[in-house]
Amino acid sequence: MRLAPxxxxxxxxxxxxxAGAWxxxxxxxxxxxxxxxxxEDGAPAYLDLGSFRFTRTPYDPDGDIPGGAGTGWR
Known part of the structure; x- marks a missing residue:
């Protein structure tokens, strides 16, 4: 598989x-x-790759922020 923009x-x-990962x-x-x-339905929600989270939609404002980027960095 290849992941690229x-x-x-x-x-x-x-x-x-x-083990279900790459x-x-x-x-x-x-x-x-x-x-x-x-x-919850088993549909792919996001890809986790190192410290990156790839999604097709913006982050849910009520969800966790990968790496805590929104907690104190201003």
Whole structure:
């Protein structure tokens, strides 16, 4: 599997690790673990990759903020 932006930017190839996740093989995400987090219905909610959370929608303002970025940094 390859994760990359449509135009330019960072990307990497990933291989399955046998535990339901993938491991980055090259470039920026080499060695990083990618996991799929699902909602209550089992649908994919977001991808967790290292310290990054990839979603198709903006963060829920009532949800947790990955890495605590909104807690004190102004």
């Amino acid at each position: 449509v135009e330019g930017g960072r990307g990497s190839r990933f291989t399955p690790d046998g 491991t980055g093989q090259d470039e920026y995400f080499a060695g990083e673990r990618l996991t799929v987090h699902r909602d």
